[in-house]
Amino acid sequence: MRKSVKGCFTVITFLCAAILITAGVVMMNNQTLSNYLLKRIRSEKKLIDNTKGYSIWSTPLDLRINIYLFHVDNPNDVLSGELPKLIERGPYVYDIILEKDILSVNDIRDEITYNTKKTYYFNEEESGEFLEDDEIVLLNMAYLGTINTLSGFSLNMLQQYGDYIGMLFPEENQLFVKAKVKDILFSGVSLVCDISKHQKMKLICMTLKGRKPPILWNTEIENKYMYSLFGTMNGSWVGPITINRGIQDETKLGSITSVYNKRKNKYWTTEECNTIKGTDGMIFPFYNEPPSRIYIYSVETCRASFIEFKGVEKINQLEAWRYVYTSENWSYNESVCYCPTAKHERACLPMGLMDVNKCMKVPMLLSEPHFLHADPKILNYVPDLNPQEEIHSSSVLIDTLTGKPVYGYKKMQINMKISPHPIELLANVTEGYFPIIWISEGTNEDKKNFDLMFMIYRIRSVILILQWLPLVIGICLLLLILLCYKLPIPRRKIRSIDPMKKINPTLVLSDTHEQYLTPRTHVRSK
Secondary structure, eight states, rough: HHHHHHHHHHHHHHHHHEEEEEEEEHHHHHTTHHHHHHHHHHHHHHHSOOOHHHHHHHHHEEEEEHHHHHSSHHHHHHTOOOOOOOOEEEEEEEEEEEEEEEEEEEEETTEEEEEEEEEEEEOOOHTTOTTTTOEEEEEEEHHHHHHHHHHHHHHHHHHGGGGGGGGGGGGTTTTTEEEEEIIIIIEEEEEOTTTTTOOHHHHHHHHHHOOOOEEEEESSSEEEEEESSSTTTTTEEEEEEEEEEESOOOGGGGGGEEETSSSSSSSSSSHHHHBBSOOOOSOOOOOSSOSEEEEEETTTTTTEEEEEEEEEETTEEEEEEEEEGGGGGGHHHHHGGGGGGTTTEOOOTTTEEEEEEHHHSSEEEEEEGGGGTSSGGGGGGGGTOOOOOOHHHHHEEEEEOOOOOOEEEEEEEEEEOOOSSSSSSTSOOOEEEEEEEEEEEEEOOHHHHHHHHHHHHHHHHHHHHHHHHHHHHHHHHHHHHHHHSSSSOOOOOOOOOOSSSSHHHHHHTTTHHHHHHHHOOOOOOO
């Protein structure tokens, strides 16, 4: 009986161990629980109601922009042909609230359309010694932009009107503007175009009324305008912009498909460069492995560029893929289609510069800060600049588990070309590319998002333990069975009587046993 119970227990234990070990091996090989977690993460990233991804994406986003201005220390000497002496001032730090207004959802195309709005707030604490009321001398974009535009039409027009452009500006040296930082960036610097006072300015003033540059706006006073770098952008809705929701094809999540209701641009010379592709850099699809390149589309510059994978980094105990904007974006093959045309021929700028006049309607050139990755000859005109990869390159860190950007900054510099022209103010200047301002816009570590990612990482850690648990328990049960067979089972001792053993006569003849040894006497009854 005892043996049968033991055997039954052994069989049951062995079967349980086999089942657990098999389940453990299958779970380890197939990563069952891990795959379930990843599937949940992917589903929660889709831009659809009631997902975590949609909630984060549609909620106003906190950004930060650091602004550095190039103060001109020798404005009058520049007119005489000397090189500019530039002093970098900043950062002037502004907090940005990025809002989205959802316009429509297209289930067939799997797209969502929205407008965006950025509102800027000066961060005095982060700016430190740099204040909005600081006075600074900058290259006058409005003046030089007007001159460059006229010269693009015809040399005769420039000669006819060029010397009168300065009448728009009150400064003695109209090539430069001296103003407070807040006025240059947002509040605005005044520009007066009064035909009654300057009859020869009639054509220019009429043009301003009909086709104002985006940085210019009207005031309540007739013939008076204001201009600034970001004033018209502050608190204004931009769009519509359409992106993929990632429901039908999760690899397309966040990809921009249309801007201003157009699915292709018409500014550039090839079909490929006019194609709108890439994300806005704020949302990425889920990646099993880090792609070598990720495309980013800039609505401001109407151009798609790419960031390249540079390795894995640790940030607040999280693993992240590091992507960097590299010099390959400026190579001839990548940028030739963005070259402006003159008389039906390409007029490419030096490497590292991009003309955005067609897209932004402002005659300015964009580059990376301090002309990073640009033709080294450009720095001959501005020897005070010192490009450094670790300071001036754009980069983003993408969490390896969730595919969410945890840190990233987009950096660019605004420049203008200055050249001698047959007008009094610019007759003796030296030709070169003049930097005005550079900005770094992005986001630092968000505590709420980090808390969410830490929770996901903790869940993954628990899952990794649970995947091992059946295998470990099964092995322990097998060891228990082996242990039971190895150890001897203790038995209870039973006294046995040897029938051949001699009887002690003393014991037999004792009084106690005498009654059993005396023979019985039988009496016959009468």
